[in-house]
Amino acid sequence: MSLIVAQNIQKDYQVGDVLVQALRGVTFDIAPASFVAFVGPSGSGKSTVLNLIGCLDKPSAGKLIVADTEVARLDREESASFRGSHLGFIFQDFNLMPVLTVYENIEYPLIMVQDVPAAERKDRISRLLDAVDMSGQAGKYPYQISGGQKQRVAVARALVTNPSLVLADEPTANLDSQTAYAVINLMKRMRDELNTTFIFSTHDQKIVGEAEVIYRLVDGQLENGNSPGNNTKGGTLHA
Amino acid sequence: MLNLFKIAIRNLLRYRRRTLMTASLIAIGVIFVLVFVAIAGSFKLMMIGQITDSMLGHLQIHRKGYVASIDNLPLNLTMKPSAYKKMVTVLESSTDVDAFSPRLKFGGMFSNFTETTNIRLNGVYPEREFRTVPLLADRIPEGKKTLERGEIIVPILLAKGLKVKTGDPVVIVATNADGSVNGKQFKVVGVLESATGPGGRDGYIHIEDAAEVLRMSEPQVSEVAVRLKKFDRLSTAASSINGKLSGEVNKEGTPIFEVHTWEQLSPFFNIARMIDVMTFFIRITLIAIVLISIMNVMIMAVYERIREIGTIAAIGTLPRRILSMFVIEGFCLGITGAVIGNLIGGAIIGIVNLVGIRFNFGQQKGLLLEASLAPGEMIAVSIIVILVAVAASLQPAFKASRMDPIEALRHV
Numbered sequence: 001m002s003l004i005v006a007q008n009i010q011k012d013y014q015v016g017d018v019l020v021q022a023l024r025g026v027t028f029d030i031a032p033a034s035f036v037a038f039v040g041p042s043g044s045g046k047s048t049v050l051n052l053i054g055c056l057d058k059p060s061a062g063k064l065i066v067a068d069t070e071v072a073r074l075d076r077e078e079s080a081s082f083r084g085s086h087l088g089f090i091f092q093d094f095n096l097m098p099v100l101t102v103y104e105n106i107e108y109p110l111i112m113v114q115d116v117p118a119a120e121r122k123d124r125i126s127r128l129l130d131a132v133d134m135s136g137q138a139g140k141y142p143y144q145i146s147g148g149q150k151q152r153v154a155v156a157r158a159l160v161t162n163p164s165l166v167l168a169d170e171p172t173a174n175l176d177s178q179t180a181y182a183v184i185n186l187m188k189r190m191r192d193e194l195n196t197t198f199i200f201s202t203h204d205q206k207i208v209g210e211a212e213v214i215y216r217l218v219d220g221q222l223e224n225g226n227s228p229g230n231n232t233k234g235g236t237l238h239a
Numbered sequence: 240m241l242n243l244f245k246i247a248i249r250n251l252l253r254y255r256r257r258t259l260m261t262a263s264l265i266a267i268g269v270i271f272v273l274v275f276v277a278i279a280g281s282f283k284l285m286m287i288g289q290i291t292d293s294m295l296g297h298l299q300i301h302r303k304g305y306v307a308s309i310d311n312l313p314l315n316l317t318m319k320p321s322a323y324k325k326m327v328t329v330l331e332s333s334t335d336v337d338a339f340s341p342r343l344k345f346g347g348m349f350s351n352f353t354e355t356t357n358i359r360l361n362g363v364y365p366e367r368e369f370r371t372v373p374l375l376a377d378r379i380p381e382g383k384k385t386l387e388r389g390e391i392i393v394p395i396l397l398a399k400g401l402k403v404k405t406g407d408p409v410v411i412v413a414t415n416a417d418g419s420v421n422g423k424q425f426k427v428v429g430v431l432e433s434a435t436g437p438g439g440r441d442g443y444i445h446i447e448d449a450a451e452v453l454r455m456s457e458p459q460v461s462e463v464a465v466r467l468k469k470f471d472r473l474s475t476a477a478s479s480i481n482g483k484l485s486g487e488v489n490k491e492g493t494p495i496f497e498v499h500t501w502e503q504l505s506p507f508f509n510i511a512r513m514i515d516v517m518t519f520f521i522r523i524t525l526i527a528i529v530l531i532s533i534m535n536v537m538i539m540a541v542y543e544r545i546r547e548i549g550t551i552a553a554i555g556t557l558p559r560r561i562l563s564m565f566v567i568e569g570f571c572l573g574i575t576g577a578v579i580g581n582l583i584g585g586a587i588i589g590i591v592n593l594v595g596i597r598f599n600f601g602q603q604k605g606l607l608l609e610a611s612l613a614p615g616e617m618i619a620v621s622i623i624v625i626l627v628a629v630a631a632s633l634q635p636a637f638k639a640s641r642m643d644p645i646e647a648l649r650h651v
Contacts, residue, residue, distance in 0.1 A: 056553060056644050077557060084555020091648070095550040099249035111242045113555040157554075 002029040002065075003165060003197050004053060009062035011048050011220075022048040024220040025062070030213070032164065033195040035188055037211030039202055044217040046201035047169055053199065054087055054167045055079040067164055084113035088158030088196075090168035090187075094150040096142040096157075103129070103138040106156045114161055128156040131193070132186060148179035155186055159196065166190075168200035172207055184210045243560075247567040250540070261536045262575045265624060268528040269580020270587065272620055275521050277588045277610040282598075283514045285606065291501045293374035294441075296340070296464030298477050298500045300326060300484070305461065306499060312346045312359060314416040317459035322487060322495050329483045330465065335476035337468040340364065340371035341460040343449045347413035349393070349442070351401045358397060359441045360411065362449025362458065371466045381405055382429030391425035392443040398430045405429060411444070415453040423452045473500055525620070526627050529576070533569050533631035540568065541635045548639050549647025558640040565636030566629055573628025577621040588612055 011023040023045045030036055038046045051057040052064055055071045056079075064071055067086045074082055083089075096105045106125050110116040116124070129135040132152040137145055145153070151171060158166045168187065172180030184207050187198050202208060216223040251258045291297050301309075305316040318326070323341070330336050343362035348355050361368075365386035369376055376384040379392060382405040386392060391411070393403060403409060405427050412422040425444060450458040467476050481498040489495050502508040541548070551561060588610045596608040 051645055054553070080552065080555050080557050082555075083553065084557075087555070089550075089553050091550065091553075093546075095546065095648075097246075097547060097550075099246070099253050108551075109554050109556075112551065112560055113557075161555075 001032070003032045003034070003067060004028075004030040005063070005065040006049075006053075007063040009049075009052065009059045009064055011045075011052065011057070012060045022220050023052075023059070026217075026220070026222055027062075028215055028222065030197065030199065032197055033191060034197050034199075034213050035191050035211055036197070036199045036213040036215070037202060037208055038199065038215045038217060039205075039208050040217035040223075041203060045220040046203075046217055048220075049215075049217070050167050050169050050199065050201055053165070054089065055083050084109070084161065086164050088161060088163040088166040090151070090154045090158050090166060090171045090200075092170040092173045094142070094147070094154050094174075096150055096153060098142050101139050101141055102134055102145065102153050105142070105153055106160050109157060109161050124160055124162075125156075128160055131190065132156045146179075147175055148182060151175060151179075151183045152186060155183070155190065159190055159194065162194075163196060165197045165199065168198065170202055171200055172202060172204060177206060180204065180207055181210070243563055243567050244571070247564060247571050250544075250564075251568055251571055254540075257536060257539075258572065261532050261572055262579060264532045265529050265573065265576025265628070266579035266583060268525040269577055269620055269624060270584040272521050272525045273580065273584030273612060273617065274587050274591075274610075276518055276616055276620075277584075277612040278591065278608065279514045279518060280612075280616075281608060281610045283511050285608070286507055287501070287511060289374065289606075290505050290507055291372075291470075292466075293372055293378055295501045295504055296371050297467045297470060297473055298465045298480070298498060299504060300463045300465065300480070300496055300498050301461070303489075303493065303495055303497050306497060306504075312344045312461070314345060314453065314459075314461070317343070317461045318463075318496075320457070320459070323460050325487055326463065326484060326496060329480060330463070333476070333480060333483075335467050335469070335472055335479065337466045338367065338370040339463050339465045340367040341446070341458075342368070342462045342464065343446050343453070343455075343458055344461045345413055345449065345453060347411050347452070349397055349401070350410045350412065351403050351407065352410065354401050355412075356397060356401065357440070358394070358411070360413070360449065361441055361443050362446035363443055364446055365443075368443070368464075371464050373466075378432040379429040380432060382427070384429065386428065386443060386445055388445045388448055389425060390428040390445070392429040392431050393427055394431050394440050394442055395433060396440060397442070398427070403427055403430075411452055413452050415455075417454075419454065421452055421454055423448065473502075522620075522623065526623065529573065529624050529627040530631045533572055533628045534634065536572065537565060537569055537632040537635035541565065541639045544639075545642065545647045545650040548642050549644045549650065552642065552644040553648060561642075562636045562640035565639050566632050569628045569632025569636070570625060572632075573625040574621075576628075577624040580624070581617050581621060585612070585617070 006026060006028050009023050009026045013020040013022055026049065038049055040046050052059055053066055055074060058072045069082060071082065097108060100108060103125060106128060107121055110121045110124065129138055132155055134149060134152055134156065137149060142150055172183055175183060188210065190196060191198050208214060302316050302318045305313065308316065330339050340363060345360055347358055347360055349358035391409065397403065407427045408424055409427055410422055410424050412420060414420050446458045467473060477498055477500050484496040484498060485494045487495050548561060591610045597605045598608060599605065
């Protein structure tokens with residue numbers, strides 16, 4: 001049973017008079033509790049894939065099923081609702097709310113997205129703060145902590161809603177290599193503990209090896225063709 | 240919802256200076272409106288009080304056609320005794336009427352035995368007149384504030400012009416209804432200060448003296464001044480009384496009475512309306528200030544926080560919640576401005592009353608302005624400010640809620 005099934009996905013953008021084909025018939029499937037990387041050079045379509053899986057965009061053609069839902073059929077409100085209940089997001093620039101403390105940033109989706117009762121919120125946040133080793137920084141504001149700490153908070157924020165899937169677009173791009181490894185390992189550990197699927201995009205070859213399933217994208221296509229069987233799994237590059 | 244408020248307040252505090260300036264601008268607008276409404280409104284009410292309580296009464300009843308000829312003080316348009324009695328029955332049965340005073344008005348000649356001038360005279364039952372227009376007594380700085388048979392209260396303009404003092408004998412000569420002339424000697428018992436509007440040459444005598452001068456077998460009535468228990472029921476009471484009196488018709492089937500409120504009788508009503516119009520435009524100015532300042536701030540807030548909006552949209556915040564977040568920011572700005580404005584406005588009004596502003600109005604000197612503000616007015620201004628603040632933040636909030644998360648996250 002796959003968590004994500006993508007069949008012959010295409011995504012076209014109209015830029016002025018030019019039609020840009022960001023994805024050209026991409027097919028893959030991702031099992032639950034996987035640790036997946038989409039790799040490729042800038043402009044290869046990594047972010048587009050993540051945006052489509054994350055219901056932030058819709059494919060121009062093809063079929064995309066995420067958590068048993070054909071996401072292309074969701075309207076704006078349903079997409080937001082789906083993201084809030086099934087997905088977590090980690091961003092390259094951390095994107096923490098500057099006016100909220102570490103604790104409040106993690107709490108934010110529970111209040112604004114899921115309406116979780118206060119006692120349960122406290123319980124979930126405490127566990128995650130411990131898990132990402134940020135309990136001592138709970139009262140600090142984003143400007144008072146380092147980049148690595150911010151990304152750990154972002155991981156906690158992505159996981160606090162108990163999503164089945166966390167999408168991380170270049171999560172280590174703004175971190176030094178040591179911190180980048182620490183963040184990737186944290187994500188992996190969270191996957192092990194919570195059975196949450198993690199999908200991240202990166203062009204950093206050093207951390208690609210940390211992924212268990214790797215899809216390499218070049219010019220909007222999977223490098224070795226679209227057959228899922230052609231993709232190498234288990235930490236080996238699909239190239 | 241409380242959490243939405245917490246986040247909105249934090250966002251506002253993020254740009255302290257800008258928030259403070261916007262709230263201050265709104266507060267200044269509120270202060271300006273409140274102080275203007277308090278002073279202008281109090282001035283208006285004071286003037287209406289002066290006019291109605293010292294001269295006109297809240298409303299007046301005349302025989303049909305009298306008001307059209309009121310400057311001539313016609314004696315052939317007095318009320319017939321039988322009609323007057325019916326009117327008295329209506330007034331006495333009305334729950335709105337506090338008091339009423341029948342008047343016999345006529346024009347005559349006023350002489351101090353060496354000089355003569357014209358005068359407008361009000362023949363009244365003194366007790367009823369002083370009850371119907373209670374400030375009349377305050378207009379008598381010299382002499383006694385009552386009136387007996389054979390006594391006259393003369394207007395100050397005539398007293399000064401003819402050098403008449405209290406205790407002096409004077410003669411009143413008048414042409415009565417059949418054209419003959421009659422005269423009577425009176426003793427001056429009081430000098431009457433001018434009221435605003437017509438009445439600068441009005442004197443008062445007992446109605447039975449008036450009937451005697453005019454050779455009437457019994458006093459006739461040319462007008463009835465009415466005082467209501469509650470001034471704010473003016474139009475309702477006037478309609479009710481008019482409705483009851485309209486049943487009284489002459490042989491031709493037309494009503495024999497006409498009811499006029501003070502608004503229809505005094506030119507000051509136009510000034511009062513001007514004050515209302517000015518207040519309206521001051522309120523419009525306030526609305527414009529709030530609208531422009533909040534909209535400006537909220538548009539800036541949305542543009543400065545595009546990536547944040549993208550983030551919260553991406554993690555699944557529903558568009559309506561994003562809209563609420565920004566609307567609540569506008570609401571908080573509005574409520575802050577309104578509260579500060581009310582506090583400072585109230586303090587300024589208190590200081591104005593403490594200092595005691597005096598002004599002249601017509602012949603009346605040194606009137607003390609007692610600025611007062613009804614709680615309802617403060618609440619109304621606050622509600623206007625808050626509603627406009629919310630309305631002004633709707634467009635930027637809507638824009639934020641409709642933002643494409645991908646575009647927003649890409650924004651630099």
